[in-house]
Amino acid sequence: MIFGLEFPPISHVVEWPTLFGDGAFAVNKVVLLMWISAAISFAVMFIGGRKRALVPTGTQNVAESAVDFIQDGIIMETMGPDGLKFTPFLLTLFTFILTCNIWGLIPGVQMPVNARIALPAFLAILVWAMYHVVGIKSQGPIKYFKSATIPPGVPKAILPLVFLIELLGILVTRPLSLAVRLFANLIAGHLLLVTFAVLCQALFDATKVGFVLPFALLVFLSAFEILVAFLQAYIFTILAAVYIGGAMHPEH
Amino acid sequence: MLQLLAQQDPGELEAGLTAVGRGIVYGGAAIGPGIGIGIVVGNAITAMARQPEAAGMVRTTMFLGIAFTEALALFGFVLSFIISG
Numbered sequence: 001m002i003f004g005l006e007f008p009p010i011s012h013v014v015e016w017p018t019l020f021g022d023g024a025f026a027v028n029k030v031v032l033l034m035w036i037s038a039a040i041s042f043a044v045m046f047i048g049g050r051k052r053a054l055v056p057t058g059t060q061n062v063a064e065s066a067v068d069f070i071q072d073g074i075i076m077e078t079m080g081p082d083g084l085k086f087t088p089f090l091l092t093l094f095t096f097i098l099t100c101n102i103w104g105l106i107p108g109v110q111m112p113v114n115a116r117i118a119l120p121a122f123l124a125i126l127v128w129a130m131y132h133v134v135g136i137k138s139q140g141p142i143k144y145f146k147s148a149t150i151p152p153g154v155p156k157a158i159l160p161l162v163f164l165i166e167l168l169g170i171l172v173t174r175p176l177s178l179a180v181r182l183f184a185n186l187i188a189g190h191l192l193l194v195t196f197a198v199l200c201q202a203l204f205d206a207t208k209v210g211f212v213l214p215f216a217l218l219v220f221l222s223a224f225e226i227l228v229a230f231l232q233a234y235i236f237t238i239l240a241a242v243y244i245g246g247a248m249h250p251e252h
Numbered sequence: 253m254l255q256l257l258a259q260q261d262p263g264e265l266e267a268g269l270t271a272v273g274r275g276i277v278y279g280g281a282a283i284g285p286g287i288g289i290g291i292v293v294g295n296a297i298t299a300m301a302r303q304p305e306a307a308g309m310v311r312t313t314m315f316l317g318i319a320f321t322e323a324l325a326l327f328g329f330v331l332s333f334i335i336s337g
Binding site: 010073077078177180181183184185188231234235238239242 | 308309312315316318319320322323326327329330333
């Protein structure tokens with residue numbers, strides 16, 4: 001209760017009843033949306049890549065601009081030409097996260113899949129495993145461990161401290177912050193939209209005209225959430241690229 | 253004073269203190285990153301204004317810097333959910 005308004009508790013906003021299945025394999029709205037997102041991001045790339053017309057139209061246009069964006073905007077800026085072999089991984093990551101996020105803005109659905117920690121946590125663990133495997137494969141286990149934990153040019157006296165911080169960084173902080181960043185941004189946006197929607201409804205019931213101001217803000221915030229959905233997908237992908245690139249080429 | 257209130261309604265006091273604690277956790281966690289993001293973006297704008305041809309590279313690095321700085325505020329945000337009375 002704030003100013004006489006009854007806000008729903010968070011569990012009412014993000015928890016959905018089970019549709020079918022039980023236990024760990026129960027399927028609810030969020031899981032269904034995740035499957036649909038995977039199908040959409042697969043279908044766009046599959047249909048877009050099937051014809052390979054010289055002058056792209058329709059779906060092929062979307063697919064090609066996404067590939068261009070990943071290659072020029074993310075990989076070339078962070079990893080260099082060596083990283084181009086990671087285009088499929090990063091492209092999948094980007095399109096999947098973007099479609100998962102954008103569900104929060106689709107009227108009638110309005111539930112970003114990444115507003116539950118499960119999917120961001122899984123994706124972060126995937127990236128975590130990926131950059132360790134890439135590092136070990138391209139540098140060898142001992143050299144990778146050394147280059148990842150001992151930055152060059154550190155004075156001997158503070159080396160143990162730096163070593164511990166870097167070790168904690170590559171093992172815990174990186175995946176944790178990846179997962180929490182995506183999750184917290186999406187759930188914060190979702191709660192913001194819910195708050196303003198509840199406010200609009202209450203003011204409409206009470207005064208009929210008073211809802212105009214919060215409604216205008218709600219429209220503005222929806223536009224802002226589209227930006228956030230895109231930006232968080234971009235940031236997750238670019239951080240994955242930076243981590244993989246760092247594991248591939250050690251700093252000198 | 254607190255004990256007097258606690259005698260009257262212990263459950264409500266606890267709920268109220270939890271709410272205050274949540275507010276303090278998120279508010280405290282937002283101070284540093286707020287300043288930090290300001291510095292990052294401000295310097296990125298200076299760099300872009302000085303050298304518009306490097307704007308693309310600066311923008312990418314700026315988003316990276318924002319992402320790293322923002323993480324602490326988001327930890328605070330999540331922690332404020334975890335705190336319960």
